Amino acid sequence: MAPLEKTDLLQGTLDLLILKVVALGPVHGYGIAQRIRQISSDVLQVQQGSLYPALHRLEKRGWIAADWGESENNRQARFYRLSAKGRKQLVAEEETWNRLSQAVALILRTAE
Amino acid sequence: MPSQDQSPRNTSDNVDREIAHHIEALTEANIAQGMSPEEARHQALIEFGGREQVKQSVREVHTSAIAESIAFHLKAALRFLRKSPSFSLAVILTLALGIGANSAVFSAIDAIVLRPLPFPNGDRLVVLYQHDSKGRDANRFVAPVRLEDWNASTPPSSPSAATTSTTSPKHRALSPRKSLKFSSLLASLKRSESRPHSAANSLLLKSTGEDRTPFSSATPSGSDASMVIPMRSGKNST
Numbered sequence: 001m002a003p004l005e006k007t008d009l010l011q012g013t014l015d016l017l018i019l020k021v022v023a024l025g026p027v028h029g030y031g032i033a034q035r036i037r038q039i040s041s042d043v044l045q046v047q048q049g050s051l052y053p054a055l056h057r058l059e060k061r062g063w064i065a066a067d068w069g070e071s072e073n074n075r076q077a078r079f080y081r082l083s084a085k086g087r088k089q090l091v092a093e094e095e096t097w098n099r100l101s102q103a104v105a106l107i108l109r110t111a112e
Numbered sequence: 113m114p115s116q117d118q119s120p121r122n123t124s125d126n127v128d129r130e131i132a133h134h135i136e137a138l139t140e141a142n143i144a145q146g147m148s149p150e151e152a153r154h155q156a157l158i159e160f161g162g163r164e165q166v167k168q169s170v171r172e173v174h175t176s177a178i179a180e181s182i183a184f185h186l187k188a189a190l191r192f193l194r195k196s197p198s199f200s201l202a203v204i205l206t207l208a209l210g211i212g213a214n215s216a217v218f219s220a221i222d223a224i225v226l227r228p229l230p231f232p233n234g235d236r237l238v239v240l241y242q243h244d245s246k247g248r249d250a251n252r253f254v255a256p257v258r259l260e261d262w263n264a265s266t267p268p269s270s271p272s273a274a275t276t277s278t279t280s281p282k283h284r285a286l287s288p289r290k291s292l293k294f295s296s297l298l299a300s301l302k303r304s305e306s307r308p309h310s311a312a313n314s315l316l317l318k319s320t321g322e323d324r325t326p327f328s329s330a331t332p333s334g335s336d337a338s339m340v341i342p343m344r345s346g347k348n349s350t
Contacts, residue, residue: 029130030137048134048160052127053169060173073140077133078126 014046014054016097019082019090022064028077029055055080063089127170135160 021027021035032055033046058064063086071077082090135156142152160166172179193200228234240259241252 028133028137030134033134048131049162049166049169052130052166053173056127056170056173071133071137073137075133075136076129078130 012093013097014050015058016090016093017044017046018051018054018058018080019063019086019093022080023082023087023090026067026069026079026081028071028079030077032080058086062086124167124171127167131160131163131166 017036018032021032021039024035027035029048029051033048033051036044036046055064055066059066059080062083064080065083066078066080068076069079135153138156138159139149139152142155143149147155229237231237240254242254243252244250
């Protein structure tokens with residue numbers, strides 16, 4: 001559980017990550033944080049202080065929807081799932097991210 | 113399984129429960145790693161950090177749309193003001209003068225017309241002045257002493273005098289012999305207020321110069337005593 005060095009997420013990147021994780025299936029806030037952490041091999045740690053505002057922001061925009069349900073350990077948890085609007089948004093943001101990261105990578109390579 | 117929430121009203125409640133669930137999950141993960149339950153919960157609380165901050169920032173998500181647009185418009189307004197200061201100054205001056213003039217006029221109207229006079233029965237106050245039909249006495253003011261004299265010198269009026277005086281309130285020439293006590297005049301005025309056309313409450317009482325009976329003790333000969341009741345009509349009917 002040793003906290004790794006926290007990588008600051010670019011504004012907007014967190015939204016993309018949340019959308020991507022939620023696209024895998026209904027998941028609660030804790031699960032989202034855990035999955036981002038596990039999939040990124042502990043490189044990315046989402047702070048609760050940014051996770052929940054982001055979840056509510058995305059929900060307000062209609063990209064994700066939330067329902068109360070029972071978690072794996074029989075507790076009430078708020079499960080988030082992707083809406084149709086959110087699916088489109090995810091595709092668009094993935095494209096943007098790929099273009100951005102390719103551009104950054106290109107600059108890093110060329111400028112060497 | 114999933115139940116429908118939620119009205120925006122229980123957002124705060126939702127966030128509370130969400131946070132509680134998150135902390136429980138963290139606690140369980142810590143226990144799974146071999147911590148004692150208390151230690152696990154303690155660590156979970158530490159790891160989660162400021163609950164109130166999280167709740168506050170979620171609240172801000174739900175309010176920010178309005179706040180942001182207000183801030184945006186305010187900033188735009190300020191930028192516009194700074195961009196053309198002379199125009200801004202002209203607009204501000206126009207507004208200031210306009211508002212100032214309006215409030216000045218309104219204060220005057222409020223004090224003169226809208227507010228009742230600051231006396232009991234303010235709508236029954238009268239202004240008395242006298243008029244010399246022969247033009248010998250230019251002084252139209254009635255001295256308080258003279259008014260007292262009038263009151264003292266005139267015998268109680270007959271009811272007919274009072275009613276006569278009110279039938280045509282605007283310019284009613286009283287018969288010289290009619291003596292009129294001031295107080296009964298007021299009483300008759302009060303009655304006349306119910307009459308629509310007496311609304312102006314203007315009553316001119318005249319006595320010709322030849323007859324000095326009613327006013328002789330106080331008025332110089334030939335002077336008319338006129339009485340004009342002002343303007344403030346019908347107040348007590350509202």
